[in-house]
Amino acid sequence: MDDRIEEGGSTTRPPLLADSNYDYWKNRMKWYLKSQDEAIWRATQNLWTPPTTIVNGVITVKSENQWSTTESVTCAANSKTVSIIQCAVRPSVFKIIQNLKTAKESWDALQLTYEGTKSVRNSKLHLISTRFEYLTMNDNETIADFEKNLRYIANESIALGEVIPESKLVRKVLISLPEKFSSKIDAISESTDFENLRFDDLMGKLRTHEMTLAMRSRDKFKSKSVAFKTDVEDAPVKTDEQQLIHVQLALVTKNMGKMYRRFNMTKLNDYTSSNQKGNRSFQKKNESEGGNQRVTKGETSKGRYRFEKEQIQCHECQGFGHIAAKCANTLERQKKSFIST
Known part of the structure; x- marks a missing residue:
């Protein structure tokens, strides 16, 4: 129905009939x-x-x-x-x-x-009855909204000449409420005056219960907020010296992250270069010995790893068997850098 009502604001002016109202x-x-x-x-x-009137027997x-x-x-x-x-x-x-x-x-x-005619009105009443049967209250809907929808359907039925009994409205409400009203429904159903319960009284009780649930929800949320605030306020206050140490540790951690990424790149480059040199040396030695030796897959992998490790040369101390990232000289320089930072 169109919510715009075209009528005057005076009781001397009748309501205006539109196409859909x-x-x-x-x-x-x-x-x-x-x-x-x-x-x-x-x-x-x-x-x-x-x-x-009748004159000479004629009306x-x-x-x-x-x-x-x-x-x-x-x-x-x-x-x-x-x-x-x-x-x-x-x-x-x-x-x-x-x-x-x-x-x-x-x-x-x-x-x-x-x-329409009587048959048309009966068809409309059937549609209204179907809407009434399938009407339910959603979890995010209020009692006031649900009552408004239910009364609207009931008034439509009355306008077409069929009145929905109040007892039927009461039963419809009780079977259409969501789970959060289950305790209230049980209490109302078990009451002694349930058979004589009026629709208006039922909606009043449900609105009161809805307000109680909302109040409990707010109190629960408020108690959680207070507990969190208390935990924060009870936390020990840091001294100036502790705050300075905290800042220095954060700076060290940040620098270590940067250096770790840089060292990983250096390690990867050194390992790749030495691995290529070791492969070429291994190939030359194998060719000089005839290249006819055959070993198992596992033995080949272990032997090649020991051979390649012996051929790795450090760019820091020019020694063999390790890379620059693991050299004692590099590690000592890093230690001095951390201490100075």
Whole structure:
């Protein structure tokens, strides 16, 4: 339904019928007509006909100067109702009722246009019943929102002529609530006055329970925040000397990370270079001895590793068997660098 209600802000102006708000308009119009006069509302329910009389055995319409006071009041109510209905519709809808002379004919014509025949209304009631059966409350939905949706469906059904019993609404609520209301549902179901529980009373109890759950959740969150704050406040305060040591350690750690990455690159380059030299020497020696010696795969790998290690030359001390990154001279220089840092 369109939430924009096109109507004046005065009780002297009737609600305006739009293309999609007939259910709203019908209910509002009913009470507007009643507020004007009960006779005006009855004019939409009882068909007005001109007063007649019998003359010489023939039924003839009375002239207006022959009408009784009651007949004049009834005619005035019909005329006023027709005028109000015509003022409460758009020009496009006015074409439906412009040639109708009575309030009941105008009212019934609009009802037939927007609600359809009896079979159409029954089809709409079936759809409303299906929506009612499948309606459930989501975990992130409030009781107020769920109640609004449920009442909207119930009012739609009433507008089409079928009233949903209050006991059915109560049962629908109890089977449609999420798991967090299970304890409250059990308490209500086991109460002695459950059979006489009114829908409004049930929704009031559920709103109170919802507020209690929200309050407990806030208190729990607040207690966790207080505990965390206490732990932080109870932490020992560092002295100036401890803070200075902490800063120096952080600087040493940062420098060690940079040097570690640089040493790894140096180690990789030295190992690659020495490995290539060792492979060439091994190939020359194998060729000089005839190259006909064959050993197993495992023996070849171990022998080659020992041979290659013996051929590795250090670029720092020019010795053999180790690389520059593992040389005693390099390690001693690193130690002095860390101490100075």
